[in-house]
Amino acid sequence: MSLQVSDLRVYYRTLAGDVQALDGATFSIEDKEIMGLAGESGCGKSTLGNSLIRLDGRMRYVGGTVTLDGTSVPIWDDDAMNAFRFRDVSVIPQYAMSAMNPTRKIGKMIQELLESRGENFASIKPELMRRIDLVGLKEDVLARYPIELSGGMKQRMVMVLSTLLNPSLLIADEITSALDVSTQRAVAETLVSFRDHGFVKSMMVITHDLSILYQTADTILVMYAGKLAEKAPTTTIIEHARHPYTQALISSLPEVGVRYTSKKLVGIPGSPPQLLDPPSGCRFRARCPLAFAKCVEEPPFVQIAPDHSVACWKVSGPNA
Amino acid sequence: MSAAVGTSAEPSETAGSAAKSAPPAAKRARGEFLFFALRSKKFVIAMAILIFLALLAIFGPIIDSTDPVAQAGEQMRHPTLDAGNWFGSTYFGDDVFSQFANGLRASFFVGLLGGGLSAIIGMLVGFVAGYKGGWIDELLNMLTNIFLVIPSLAVLLVIAAYLPPEWHGVPFEAVFIGMTSWPWAARAIRAQTFTLRNRDFIDLAKLSGRSGGKIIVFEIAPNMSSYLFLTFILLFGGAILIGATLDFIGLGPHEGMTLGLMMYNSVTYGAALQLGIWWWFIPPGIGIIALVGALYVMNVGLDEIFNPKLRDI
C-alpha cells in the first residue's frame, strides 16, 4: 500500500510566536518507492520526516492528515502513535551514532527493546543475525558495547535495528551527513538493498545532498521554506526540473570534469525567508529570477505531468 | 554543601556551548541576557535575597552600632530575647543582631576573597592544563588530584597549631580556603577548555601567531565566560560554607565575628543547647542558608538564562 499525506502543517512554538516550519504538505509515496526529500537547511524536511514518527520538543501539530496503508495515522496523539512506531513507521535518526545506550551491550538493548514492545526476542533473533550479516557486521557485535564500534558500524547497526520489524514506512533522516564519501556510498547501497529485500515497503530519505538521492531515490520531493516546490522521478528532477528553485539548485552543483575558468559556479543569491512571519504568496519570489506579478498569490502544488507536480505559476499558471 | 555542588549543579556543559556557538555579538547578547534574566523567577528571587543580605551586611552594623562583643553587664547570665536588641542577647549579653550583621559582612568577605582566589587558581591550572595538554597536563592533573583528595579541614588542623596569633583572622581564613578549594574548578575548566581548543577559531588564532597566553585570555576565556561566572558563584557559596564549618570547629579567626563563630561560641562557651538560647545559633544558620541557597538558585537560574535549551517557555 502507500503513504498519503494531505495538507500537513506542523509549527514550532517559540516565545515570539509559531514558526511555520511545515506549512501544508500534500504528497504520496507508493509501495516500493524510495522518495528523496531535499532542500536547504530550514526548509522543513526534517520537520516533515520527524512529525511522521514523533512530535518532539516544541513541535506542534496544526492540521492535515496522514494515511498509511489505508489506516489513519494519529500523529497528534503521542500515546496512540506508539502502536505505529517501530512496526509501521520507523526512523533512522540523524544522530544514529549516539542512538544506542552507551552502557548496555547492544544485544541486551535490542532484546529489552523488543520485549518491551511485546515481541519475542528468541523468534526474531535468527532474522536479526541474518541482517547483521547482510550489512557486513560480525555476529559478535551483539556482545559489544557501542563504544567498541566505529561510526560506520554503529550506523549500520542502527539501520538494522530500525528496520527489524519490517516497517511499512522508513524515514532516513540525514543518515549520510556525518560520513565520508565511500561510507556514504555503502550506506546508500544498503538502504536500497533493504527495499529490494522487502525489509521496508517505502522509504523517505531526507538529505540536503542531491547526489545521494541520485543514487538511491526513485522520486525526489524538493521543499523550500516550509512548502513543497516540486516532486518528480529522479531523472526528471536532475535533468528536466521545472521549478526555478529546483533548477537553480541543480545548476549550483559542481560537475565532475568541468573546469570553472570560463563559467562561474552559480549560487542562488539571498537567503530563505523567516518562517516566524513568512511572506505571503510564493515564498521563493524574492530570490526567483522568473518572478512576476502573479507570484504574490500562493501557487498551488499541482500535477503538470504524470508523477510530476510543481508549485509555480510560471509552470502551471495560465501564462506558462 | 553536597553533591549538588560537585555533580550537576555544576554549570552545565551546555551553558558553555551556548556561548560557544559563535563569539557573541556583545550588545545583542547583553540585551538578550537582561530580557531572559528578568523573566527567570529563580534569578530574580535569588538576586533579591542576595541584594537584601548585602544591604544588611553593609548597613546593619551601622544601624545597630553596638560592638558585637561588648558584654552589657547586667544582661550577663540572663540571656533573653527581648533585651532591647532585635535578635536578643547572648549568654554574655552581646547583641545578637549586631553579631549577625557583622558576621554577614565577614561571610561576604570570605566568599568573595576565598571564592575569587580559588576561581583564579582554578582558571590558571584548568586553562593551562586544558590548552597545553601533554606532560604539563599530566603534571597539573596529578597536582589537582592530590589537592582534591586532601580535605582542607585536615590541613588546617595542623596549620592552626603553629600559626602566629596575629595571623588568625578572617583574611587568612579566606586565603586558606582560596588556596585549597580550587581543584574541582580546575578540573571543570580543563574539561571545557579541551572541547574548545580544537575549534577552528583557535586554529586561526594560532596561525595568526598569537601566543598561547593571549589565546587563552582573548579567545578561549570569553567563549566560556558564562561557565566561568557560574563556577565562581559555586565557589563563592562553597567558601562561605567551608568558612563557617572551620569556624565552628574552632579553627576560625580569634577576633571579629563571623556567623560560624556565633554558633561556635553558643555551643562552646554559652551552653546554648543546654539552656535553650536558640536565638543565638538559629539566626546565623538561617543567614548562611539564605546566602548560600540564593547563590545556588541563582546559579541554576543563570544556567537556564545562558543555555537556550534549558529555558522554560
Add this chain to the structure above:
Amino acid sequence: MRHYFTRKLFTYLLTFFVAATIDWLIPRLAPGDPVAILVTKTSGITPAAAAALYDYYNKLFGLNQPLPMQYLNFWNELLHGNLGLSIYGNGQPVMDMIMGAVPYTLALLVPAILLSWWAGNSFGALAARRKWLDNSVLPVGYILTATPYMWLALVLSFVLSFSFRIFPLSGGYGFNLEPTLSWLFFTDLVAHWVLPFLSLFLVMFGGWAIGMRNMIIYELESDYSRYLGALGAPQSLIRKYAFRNAMLPQITGLALQLGVIVAGALVTEIVFAYPGIGHLVFAAIQNEDYFLLQGIFLFIIIGVLVANFIVDIVYVLVDPRTRVAMRGGTE
C-alpha cells in the same frame, strides 16, 4: 585493568606521601621555634617544668638532628604506628585514642552516606518524573544542600532534645551506663546515635536528590532516549536506562564529596558531643594537643584515600565503558 589500578594506587600513595610530608613540614616552617610555641601554650606550669617539657619536645621532634634524619625518623615512627602521646589524653598514645573514637564516627558516616545516597538518588529520580513533586522537592533540596551540617544538628538537637525531650542531648551513651553487651546499653547507644545520624543524612540527602534529578533530566534528553522513544519503547524502559546512566556521575560525585562529608561528620559530632573523631578534634584544638591533631590528620587522610579507592573500584565494576577502554577496544 591492572595498569589502571596500579596508577590509581600510585597516585594515592603519592598523595599520602605529600600529605604526611606537609604534616612534618608545617611545624618546621612556622616562624619561631615550634617547641617554644608548644611550651608557651601549656599554661600554668613552673619554669622548671617548662624546661623539662622543652627538652621532651625537642627530643620528640628531634630538632637537634639534621633535617634528613628527622624526616626519616618521622617515617619510621609513622610506619610503626607510633603517632605520639596525647596531652589531652594525659599521656595516652594518640593511636589508642583515635582507635577508640573511630567506631563511633564510622557508625555515623557509613549508614548516613549509604542511605542518603540511595534515598536521595531514588527521590531525585522520582522528582524528575512528576512535575508536582519536582516543584516541591527542588526548593527543599536546595535549602538542605545550603544548610551547614552543624546548624541542622543544632536545630534537631534543640527541637528534639531540648524542647521535646525525645532524644538525648549528647554523648555516645548515657552517663549513667557502662558499656556492656546488654540490650539496655544497645538501645541507649542507638538512641544517642539517631539525631547525629539524622542530621548528616538530611543534608546529604538534599544534595543527592538535586544532583540525581538534574542528571535524570539530562539523560532523558539524550540521543539514546530519543531513539528509544521514536521506536515506541515504553517510558519504563527509557527511565530504567536513564536511571542507570545517571547513577554513574553520582558515584564519582561521592568521591569528590568525601572531604566535605568528613567535615560535616566532625561538626555534627561536636554539636552532640558524640565521642567520635570530631569530638576528639574539638578537644584537641581546645587543649592545643598537637600530636593528637597530627594523628587525626593522618588518619583522615588515610580514610579518605581508602574511600576514594573503594569508589574507584565500584565505578569500574559499574560502568562497562571503563572496562572496555582499559581492554583497548576500538575508538
